[in-house]
Amino acid sequence: MINIILTSIDGSKHASKALEYAVDLAAQFNAELVIANIVAPGPIPKALKHMAEIEHIVDVKNKNPAVPTTNVPVSSDNEDARINYQVQEFVSEQLLKKAQSLAKQKGVEKVTLISERGDPAKRILKLAKRHDVDSIVMGNRGLGGIKGLLMGSVSDKVNHLAKVTCIIVR
Numbered sequence: 001m002i003n004i005i006l007t008s009i010d011g012s013k014h015a016s017k018a019l020e021y022a023v024d025l026a027a028q029f030n031a032e033l034v035i036a037n038i039v040a041p042g043p044i045p046k047a048l049k050h051m052a053e054i055e056h057i058v059d060v061k062n063k064n065p066a067v068p069t070t071n072v073p074v075s076s077d078n079e080d081a082r083i084n085y086q087v088q089e090f091v092s093e094q095l096l097k098k099a100q101s102l103a104k105q106k107g108v109e110k111v112t113l114i115s116e117r118g119d120p121a122k123r124i125l126k127l128a129k130r131h132d133v134d135s136i137v138m139g140n141r142g143l144g145g146i147k148g149l150l151m152g153s154v155s156d157k158v159n160h161l162a163k164v165t166c167i168i169v170r
Helices: 013-029 046-054 079-105 120-130 146-151 154-161
Strands: 004-008 032-039 111-117 135-139 165-169
Touching: 004 013, 004 120, 013 032, 013 079, 013 135, 013 165, 032 079, 032 120, 046 079, 079 111, 111 120, 120 135, 120 154, 135 154, 154 165
Parallel strands: 004 032, 004 135, 032 111, 135 165
Antiparallel strands: none
16 A cells, blocks of 8 residues: 655656655545755756756845845855755745646645755655655656766665665656
8 A cells, every 4th residue: 555655856857747746646545745846955957057047046146145136135255155045945835836736726634845955865854754754756867967877776775775665766
């Protein structure tokens, strides 16, 4: 029996497909759905920074923090750190809201949203244990880029270390 499903989203195409699969599975089994967005430490991918500029989340060309042109508050003197933090927080919030909306539209009644910072694989494994999940549903590739190719993907690590069923969506 499937009672609790964990899925992790990062805005990538593969994570979106995994979310849809997890939502459908949760709806079919009337299971709880835990949706997590784990923000890895370090600079944000160029694609997210570009998206933030296009969507006017932050003005990455504005180097004067005294003139905020963002939709989120300025909180740091370090411009790059400020932009990274703002983009990560905003994107995480938007991804989770959109995911929750999809789950509710498909009839999933119990949805838990989680936004955390840290190593994605380690955080996902801890969340799986903390929420006593039966299954983890993930996309096979995310926004990690070159680092993921060299060091192994998050889904590979989770799949090898998880104590529960893992479904990797392509």
